[in-house]
Amino acid sequence: MPELPEVETVRAGLEKYVLNRRISSAHSYHLRAIKPSSISPLAAVVGAKIRAVKRRGKFLWFELDREFTLVAHLGMSGQLLISSKQLPDQSHLRARIELQKAAGLAGKKSASDEIRFIDQRTFGWLSIEQMHDQVPTSVAHIAYDPFEADFNLKEVITNISSRKSAIKPAILNQEIISGIGNIYADEALWRAKIHPEIICEDLSEDEIKKLINSAKAVMKSAIKAGGTSFDQQYKNVNGASGYFSRSLSVYGRAGQPCSRCSTLIRRIAFANRSSHFCPRCQR
């Protein structure tokens, strides 16, 4: 679930609660919670003040008043919740970052809270990293996402149009364009009326342009809806589900009629993933 719109929802939620807060303690509870390449144990963040919460694609990071930054990736099932310290630990709690009382909030409920990293399937991680060129080490190879000012539509079109793979794996490739996962890939392809298995080289530049603009548009709508939740795995920082799943046109709708032409939506297994598309709209 956590693709760009879900990660952005989490990022914005975190920003609201943790900006300029100081970290009073940090603990991890699972071997896989901290990325093996992390340059320090999680405890290195204790005493640091959170200066910003940034995101590129599906990666997010906390800028600190330190030489290093705290990076987070939610993987398949990760959550970052703002939680009262009083709440009992959730199952699959992988790490806890306690925040000092916010100035002027003494006695208030939000005065005593923490960030909890919860991850059932443990593909997510936290990591302490150096910054290079505005982004942490593990983000250096990730392409701009379409919401970044430096995202270059023309360059991405040129890149995709020279490839010999199918179009769907190309837009899922985080080194070409970041943020798109299986759900929004299927939705973007449906909006642009492109079959997921068409070879990149065989698409016109206009078709690729339409596809990228569709991806950006569908993700923008999803951010507005708080992201897509199918089960209990994707939550915003307050533990609430997003409601964009009701707006999906193809993903998870196999056997249901296409909203444009009423043809039944098909689901095929392809490149280790399932793809949903309208066999009539998407040739």
Add this chain to the structure above:
DNA sequence: AGGCCTGTTATTAT
């Protein structure tokens, strides 16, 4: 009971 699944990356193949 076994197949399925939102993501990334290392390895292998071309």
Add this chain to the structure above:
DNA sequence: AATAATAACAGGCC
């Protein structure tokens, strides 16, 4: 060398 395809990582749901 660069690009493409595949497998592996976990665990709980149906």
